[in-house]
Amino acid sequence: MSNSKLLQIKDLKISFPYGKGRVQVVRDINLEVEAGEIVGILGESGSGKTVSSTAVLRLSDGDGSVDDGEIWFCDMNLLNLSEHELEKIRGKEIAYIFQDTVAALNPYRKVGKQIQEITKVHGLDVEKEEILRVMKEIGLDNADLIYNMYPFQLSGGQCQRVNIAMAVVCRPKLIIADEPTSAIDASLRRKVLHLFKDINEKYGTAIMIITHDFDVAKFLCHRVVIMYGGLVMEEGRVQEVLENPIHPYTIELLKCVASLNEGEESLYSLEGMPPNPYQLGNQCPFYERCNDRIDLCRESIPPMVDLQGNRRARCVHAKSDRV
Numbered sequence: 056m057s058n059s060k061l062l063q064i065k066d067l068k069i070s071f072p073y074g075k076g077r078v079q080v081v082r083d084i085n086l087e088v089e090a091g092e093i094v095g096i097l098g099e100s101g102s103g104k105t106v107s108s109t110a111v112l113r114l115s116d117g118d119g120s121v122d123d124g125e126i127w128f129c130d131m132n133l134l135n136l137s138e139h140e141l142e143k144i145r146g147k148e149i150a151y152i153f154q155d156t157v158a159a160l161n162p163y164r165k166v167g168k169q170i171q172e173i174t175k176v177h178g179l180d181v182e183k184e185e186i187l188r189v190m191k192e193i194g195l196d197n198a199d200l201i202y203n204m205y206p207f208q209l210s211g212g213q214c215q216r217v218n219i220a221m222a223v224v225c226r227p228k229l230i231i232a233d234e235p236t237s238a239i240d241a242s243l244r245r246k247v248l249h250l251f252k253d254i255n256e257k258y259g260t261a262i263m264i265i266t267h268d269f270d271v272a273k274f275l276c277h278r279v280v281i282m283y284g285g286l287v288m289e290e291g292r293v294q295e296v297l298e299n300p301i302h303p304y305t306i307e308l309l310k311c312v313a314s315l316n317e318g319e320e321s322l323y324s325l326e327g328m329p330p331n332p333y334q335l336g337n338q339c340p341f342y343e344r345c346n347d348r349i350d351l352c353r354e355s356i357p358p359m360v361d362l363q364g365n366r367r368a369r370c371v372h373a374k375s376d377r378v
């Protein structure tokens with residue numbers, strides 16, 4: 056693995072129990088995050104964004120299990136680490152910010168103590184003064200007061216910032232954030248996005264952010280990965296994907312965004328529903344909804360095509376001369 060690749064997920068397959076067997080909901084994920092890079096993972100509900108990203112730190116709930124693949128962080132395959140070895144990585148080298156930031160906090164512990172405990176777990180035992188400095192830095196005004204408060208005494212936005220403080224306090228190399236702006240109002244949303252940008256620029260922290268929102272990706276990310284039906288469908292630098300989408304799924308998603316942003320009276324929407332992960336066949340998962348489908352798309356899952364400019368797309372129409 057090259058040094059610039061901080062995280063490299065290779066051929067990842069994850070399944071859940073279904074009836075008497077198991078069904079693969081993450082079917083072949085390959086993605087990389089370079090040191091200092093911000094990568095956005097986009098796609099409709101159920102495409103496998105959360106299941107793939109929680110697998111990095113083995114945080115998946117339920118009976119999900121990795122069937123195959125590798126998850127490299129620096130020079131370690133995280134899938135080969137024992138639980139004890141992984142504990143040293145969680146929070147210290149890679150921090151995870153959960154979608155439900157209130158539930159992620161211990162309701163019975165003061166928030167300042169919760170931030171401090173993370174540093175203790177990793178043998179850093181940061182002084183209270185430093186915790187207060189981090190809290191102020193990420194925009195928790197009245198940090199002295201908030202330090203001694205319980206989660207239920209805080210607003211959703213404040214809980215969000217406490218989670219971000221917990222994520223940055225050990226200065227991890229990578230933060231994985233699962234829809235960090237979905238539960239907060241629009242005014243706070245912009246502040247939180249600026250915060251991530253500042254953390255990335257100031258400390259060189261790489262960020263993998265899961266989002267449904269192309270505007271978030273446009274503002275924050277260097278690169279985007281578009282997922283559908285447990286597969287990566289398209290990947291590239293954010294500007295290039297937004298300006299010249301290649302996969303019919305990305306093209307349709309961007310039409311929906313444009314229609315919303317331009318305030319059209321009758322909003323453009325993607326016909327049909329995302330595929331049921333329990334009924335995915337051996338064909339392109341986007342086949343039923345695709346305007347460009349041909350018989351070939353039904354014969355097998357299209358392979359990922361490497362395109363010019365470090366772009367990739369999983370479509371039978373994707374040819375390097377289209378870029």
Ligand SMILES: Nc1ncnc2c1ncn2[C@@H]1O[C@H](COP(=O)(O)OP(=O)(O)OP(=O)(O)O)[C@@H](O)[C@H]1O
Pocket residue numbers: 071072080098099100101102103104105106107116117118119332
């Ligand atoms: N605990 C579980 N038990 C069984 N199936 C699960 C479980 N968690 C996830 N799945 C299945 O895995 C698929 C992928 O889920 P995942 O949460 O990764 O999607 P997502 O792209 O993150 O969606 P969202 O944007 O709604 O969070 C889901 O469609 C679901 O069917």
